Amino acid sequence: MKIGRPLEFDPDTVVDAAMALFWEQGYEATSLQDLLEHMHLSKSSLYQTFGSKHALFLRCIDRYHERTMVDLQARLDGRSDGFQFIAETLNRVIQEVNELANPKGCLVTNTANEFAQSDREIARRVAAGLAGYRDIFRQAVVKGQREGSIRSDMTPDQLANYLVTGMSGLRTMVKAGADRADLRQAVDVIVTTLH
């Protein structure tokens, strides 16, 4: 069995580069030119490996989702306090305001806002991404309720939907250029109302 010339690049590495671009600029605003330069790939290699810009984008979303879920789950599992996990997760969104000049937000919610329901495959992935976030929050709420740090007069599902909504809202506020103080107030209310 003959095997041809091997790839000169690591697929995961170049997908990471593409992901960073899409994350920062969105799908439409990221040109093939952009991608080729930052992935250090020739056009042929990109098309041979990924098929199309669209397919590459889907792959980036999948990778993003996978990574953020693993990260969130690890942070949740490695922490006894469900309430603290939630507070910390929301506060991380605010952190971006200082760290980046123009915050990238979350690839999933960015994509939700760019495409809405206009692309089936993308819509499916966005829905899956949101469902994942909701599930993480649900777990955290269950944990917090068991520990007594989160109110028990509302179901974990209710509070999970509430928290996903809150986090998405924060992301939009960050992109809209809201002051840190205003974001802080919003987070404070969300966190306070959990007790």
Next chain:
Amino acid sequence: MKIGRPLEFDPDTVVDAAMALFWEQGYEATSLQDLLEHMHLSKSSLYQTFGSKHALFLRCIDRYHERTMVDLQARLDGRSDGFQFIAETLNRVIQEVNELANPKGCLVTNTANEFAQSDREIARRVAAGLAGYRDIFRQAVVKGQREGSIRSDMTPDQLANYLVTGMSGLRTMVKAGADRADLRQAVDVIVTTLH
């Protein structure tokens, strides 16, 4: 003083048409071709009247902001109950899910998500738009606190930031294709926590 040939169109009417397109599709996704067809204008007329696609967009945002603010203020003033106003405003966001196949959301928050801070003039208008929403909510909270229907252990500013965040989050959830039931739960929690 001689006056030339008069315009064959009403500027306000054609701006409304452009606004609807930008609202539905976003700035980049709306081509000049699109605009010309829906505005029933020739290219020359558009450029002569508005200068550029970008300038037209700014004008659309201004018009949108002006109209929504007038509408919100009128609804707030014509209602004695601050709490009810807030509940109704949040519920209206959910309504879209049934009414439109793919919901348009809010032009201001859509724009925030599309451009973030990458365009100064747009960023300014987005910030102004959000500030307007926050002010409306602040008024409603003050009213509700006076009436006793809204908790008084938090300042109107705090709750206003909280509510703007919540509404923005709902908009993202709608675009992401969230179930009506899930949105309902999120709104219920937000509304409940106001008491």
Next chain:
DNA sequence: CTTTTTATGGACCGTTCAGTCCAATTCGGT
């Protein structure tokens, strides 16, 4: 060293983009 398999660079494609320009037209004022 040859053959086979595959990657690669770069030329090329048709389309669409926002924007410019001008000749023809249309209307108000005199």
Next chain:
DNA sequence: ACCGAATTGGACTGAACGGTCCATAAAAAG
């Protein structure tokens, strides 16, 4: 009727878009 001012349609522009294709290069297997 005429003139001046302003609108209008349509041709045109250069650049950028995503995508295709092929000749060349390179490496692994025999």
